[in-house]
Amino acid sequence: MAIVRPNKLEVIKEALDDIGCPSLTVTEVKGRGRQKGITEIYRGREYAIDLLPKLEINIVIPDGAASKVVDTIAKAARTGEIGDGKIFIMDVEQVVRIRTGERDHDAI
Amino acid sequence: MTEVGFLLLTFRTREIVYLNTEEHMVIAVLNSGDTAWMLMSTALVMLMTIPGLALFYAGLVKKETVLNTLFLSFSAYAMVSIIWFVYGYPLVFGPDVHGFIGAPGDFFFHNVVESNTLVGSIPTSVYAAFEMTFAAITVALISGAIIGRMKFSAWMLFVPLWATFVYLPVAHWVWGGGWLAQLGALDFAGGTVVHINSGVAALALCLVLRGRKDRSMLPHQLGYAIMGAGLLWFGWFGFNAGSALSAGPLAGSAFIVTNTSAAAAMLSWMLIEYLRFGKATMLGAASGIVAGLVAITPAAGFVNIPAAIVIGFVTSIVSYTAISFIKPRLGYDDALDVFGIHGLSGIWGALAVGIFASPFINAAGTGLAYGNPGQLEIQAVAVAATFAYSFVVTLIIAKAIDLTIGLRVSEEQEAQGLDQALHDEAAYHI
Numbered sequence: 001m002a003i004v005r006p007n008k009l010e011v012i013k014e015a016l017d018d019i020g021c022p023s024l025t026v027t028e029v030k031g032r033g034r035q036k037g038i039t040e041i042y043r044g045r046e047y048a049i050d051l052l053p054k055l056e057i058n059i060v061i062p063d064g065a066a067s068k069v070v071d072t073i074a075k076a077a078r079t080g081e082i083g084d085g086k087i088f089i090m091d092v093e094q095v096v097r098i099r100t101g102e103r104d105h106d107a108i
Numbered sequence: 109m110t111e112v113g114f115l116l117l118t119f120r121t122r123e124i125v126y127l128n129t130e131e132h133m134v135i136a137v138l139n140s141g142d143t144a145w146m147l148m149s150t151a152l153v154m155l156m157t158i159p160g161l162a163l164f165y166a167g168l169v170k171k172e173t174v175l176n177t178l179f180l181s182f183s184a185y186a187m188v189s190i191i192w193f194v195y196g197y198p199l200v201f202g203p204d205v206h207g208f209i210g211a212p213g214d215f216f217f218h219n220v221v222e223s224n225t226l227v228g229s230i231p232t233s234v235y236a237a238f239e240m241t242f243a244a245i246t247v248a249l250i251s252g253a254i255i256g257r258m259k260f261s262a263w264m265l266f267v268p269l270w271a272t273f274v275y276l277p278v279a280h281w282v283w284g285g286g287w288l289a290q291l292g293a294l295d296f297a298g299g300t301v302v303h304i305n306s307g308v309a310a311l312a313l314c315l316v317l318r319g320r321k322d323r324s325m326l327p328h329q330l331g332y333a334i335m336g337a338g339l340l341w342f343g344w345f346g347f348n349a350g351s352a353l354s355a356g357p358l359a360g361s362a363f364i365v366t367n368t369s370a371a372a373a374m375l376s377w378m379l380i381e382y383l384r385f386g387k388a389t390m391l392g393a394a395s396g397i398v399a400g401l402v403a404i405t406p407a408a409g410f411v412n413i414p415a416a417i418v419i420g421f422v423t424s425i426v427s428y429t430a431i432s433f434i435k436p437r438l439g440y441d442d443a444l445d446v447f448g449i450h451g452l453s454g455i456w457g458a459l460a461v462g463i464f465a466s467p468f469i470n471a472a473g474t475g476l477a478y479g480n481p482g483q484l485e486i487q488a489v490a491v492a493a494t495f496a497y498s499f500v501v502t503l504i505i506a507k508a509i510d511l512t513i514g515l516r517v518s519e520e521q522e523a524q525g526l527d528q529a530l531h532d533e534a535a536y537h538i
Contacts, residue, residue, distance in 0.1 A: 041381075041389055042168075042325045043445060044432035 002057045003031060003085040004077040009055055015076040016059075021069055023108075025058040054085060060092050062108060090108035139229035145355035146230045152346025153241035157185045157248045160518050164336025164398070165252050165444055168391075172525020173256050174535045180251035180263055187267045188244040193217045196271070197236050198244065200279040207287030210280050228353050238350060243279065244246045245272050246302045252444035253310035256320050257522050262515045269505045270309060274498055275327050280306050282490065293490035294465060294473045295349035296362070299406025299458040300494040307355065307451020308495050310442060312502035317515050319441025321522060330391060337394035341370055341391035344401045348408035361410040361469055365416035366401065372420030373400025380428050387473055399427040399449050403457035407464065410473040415464035421461075423453045462487035 004012060018024055030051040036037065037050030061069050070087055078084055097107040166174045188196075194216055202210030214220050220232055225237040247267050254263075255509035268385060281288040282295045295301060334353065352359035375378040376394025379386035381467035403423035404416055430448040442448060462484030465473030474480040477491060509515055 040326075041385055041387070042327060042382075042391055043395065044384075044392075044428065045325065046385075046437075047324060047326060 001090065002059075002073050002087045003029070003054050004057060004073070005079070005083065005085060006053055006055050008077045008079075009057075012057065012073055012076040015072045016069070019061070019072050020070060021061060021065065021072075023059065024086065027056045027058075029054050031093045033083070033086075052083070060095060060108060062105060113143065133170040136228050138225055138231065139354070141355045142229045142353070143231060143234055146234045146350060146353065149346035150234065150238045150241055152343045153238070153245065153350065154185075154343075156340050156347060157181055157241070157245045160336050160339035161248055163332045164340060164394075165255065165279070165313075167329045167332025167334070167336060168325060168327045168444055169255050170326065170525065171253060172534075173341045173534055174328060174332075174527065175533050176260065176526035176530055177251070177255050179181055179260070180255070181248040181533070183260075183264060184248040184251065184267050187245045187264070188271050189240065190283055191271055192243055193236070196276055197239065199272075199276045200239065200243075200284045201236075201374060201435055204280070204285045204286070207290060208280070208351035209277050210284050211285070223258065230353065235353070239283075242298055242302060242347075243271060243275050246298070249302070249306035249446055249450055250310045250444040251502065253314040253442045254317055255518055256475060256526060257438055259384075259514060259517055260526075261513055262509050265509055265513065266313070266505065269509075270502065271339070272373050273505065274305065274309060275301075278494055278497060281493070288490045291489060292486050293485070294410060294461050294487065295406045295458065295490065296409040296461075297348045297405045298464035299402075299454045299461070300490050302430025303402045303405060303450040303454030304458060304494045305498045307427055307447045307454055308498040309502040310446035311440065312499045313506050314440055314442050316503060316506035319439075321519070323441055323443070325443075328518070330532065334390055334394050337397050338348045341397055341401065344370070344405075348401075348405060352409055353513055358409055358470065365411055365413060366404050366408050368413055368416040369423075370397045370400040370405035372417045373397060373403065373424045374420075375425035376400075376421040377428060379528075380424060386501070395427070395449060396424045399423045399453040400449050402453040403460065405454070405460045407461045410461055410465040410475075411472050412464075412466050412469055415460070415466070415477075419457060419460045419464070423456050426456050427453050433508065455495075458485065458491050459487050475496075 002012075006028070013022075013024070014026065021082065031054050032050050032052060035052060037048055040047045040049055059069060059074070066089060070089065073087060095104050095107040096102070153166060158181065159178075162178045165181065166177040169177045197217065198214045199210045199212055205211050217236070220236070221391065225232045247270060250270070251263070277286075279301045280286040282293055282301050283289065288300075293300070344366055345363055347364040349359040351364055374393050374396040377392045377399070381388050381392045391429060398421040400423055403419050404411075407415070407419060427445075427449045430452045431445050434447060435442060435445070461473065461475065463476045465475035465483060466478060467474045474483060476484050506515065517529060
């Protein structure tokens with residue numbers, strides 16, 4: 001699972017296409033880490049907004065491919081500024097392809 | 109020759125106009141150009157409420173309350189539509205009773221359309237429809253102050269009570285030949301009748317209703333509000349230029365000053381924000397537009413272009429100050445700034461008529477700038493009277509509803525958002 005800047009989505013998708021790993025799920029999220037928030041003003045009142053828009057990208061891959069995919073995403077998503085995001089690597093117990101019922105490695 | 113001396117002073121006199129000049133009597137005749145324009149203006153003013161005002165307000169609220177906010181404007185418009193033609197119109201424009209109200213009659217508008225009478229050069233039916241849209245938007249405006257916490261049943265009860273006991277008398281005083289008209293008060297399109305009236309009522313109502321727990325304004329769809337402001341600007345040409353009741357030079361003059369004041373006020377608000385925060389905001393600009401339109405409303409048929417620029421420019425300072433400094437200090441929860449924008453810009457505009465009214469634009473009005481300080485005094489009386497009456501009677505109506513069916517939703521409903529709580533609806537689904 002990767003939390004990245006919204007404007008990096010296209011670059012990330014292209015990079016994943018290039019390594020033959022196109023499948024992903026994207027969710028719009030809000031979050032904060034160490035990046036400073038922003039100020040918004042409505043009718044003369046200032047509001048401190050500390051939850052910033054990010055994208056959460058979820059990809060499920062065979063264990064062997066993990067480090068390559070992680071490196072690819074990190075390289076594509078990086079700007080060098082605070083707020084680039086994080087990648088979380090997690091175990092997945094089972095995978096099912098809904099259309100066919102295939103399981104695990106056949107389903108990825 | 110009977111002596112019937114009605115001088116067309118306030119452009120809102122009823123029935124056929126007689127000008128008695130010793131030798132002959134002149135009776136107004138139907139003018140299809142005027143009538144066409146007035147039909148169009150009526151539709152334009154309707155657009156201001158639906159969906160102009162509805163969108164302007166709805167975009168500013170949180171997404172769980174957007175439908176209720178729209179509903180307040182729509183329901184007000186529909187209820188006033190009926191009230192007006194069942195009994196409302198004659199109470200404003202019927203024969204004057206002690207300066208306070210028009211004589212009731214013509215229930216369900218009985219025989220009025222069929223009898224083909226005129227008001228000036230347009231059919232009574234068209235005139236009445238035009239005036240109805242003003243009554244409707246005045247009530248709808250109040251809704252901006254109470255969003256997020258008022259019971260819908262309480263609003264449905266408030267609308268007819270307020271329209272009947274506040275709008276009808278005040279409209280009669282100023283436009284129906286009542287005591288303020290007799291005093292010589294000038295209000296071209298509704299500075300007192302619409303804006304001060306609704307702004308002050310909003311203040312009174314929100315004081316009885318009390319404030320929301322969460323008073324943050326984080327508009328869920330600011331685009332709606334901006335579109336609403338655009339529709340209001342467009343429709344306002346019907347509101348102000350239509351109040352000339354004719355398709356001619358006075359309408360043209362009103363059209364220009366309306367646009368000018370809106371533009372000047374928008375730029376003024378932007379300047380204020382730039383000086384204060386270093387950035388202009390779109391919502392601020394939209395708020396300036398509305399403030400400018402409000403302020404020019406009573407003056408639209410009386411002032412020239414330089415006056416319109418001043419009126420618009422100053423009004424943003426007035427309303428911005430009220431919203432940003434006075435409201436937080438006094439702590440009332442006028443959620444969408446109905447009093448701040450409509451009330452206070454309306455007061456400035458009504459007084460500005462007393463300063464800037466030019467007899468060269470309209471023979472009916474001469475202000476301080478043209479050597480007549482008396483008009484300003486009369487305007488001040490009109491402002492004060494409208495303010496006092498609207499505030500007190502609205503307070504009474506609000507309290508009465510609160511003591512009977514209750515005004516406010518529960519804490520849980522307020523937190524949940526009114527769309528689900530009051531209407532079992534949601535504007536957005538995944």
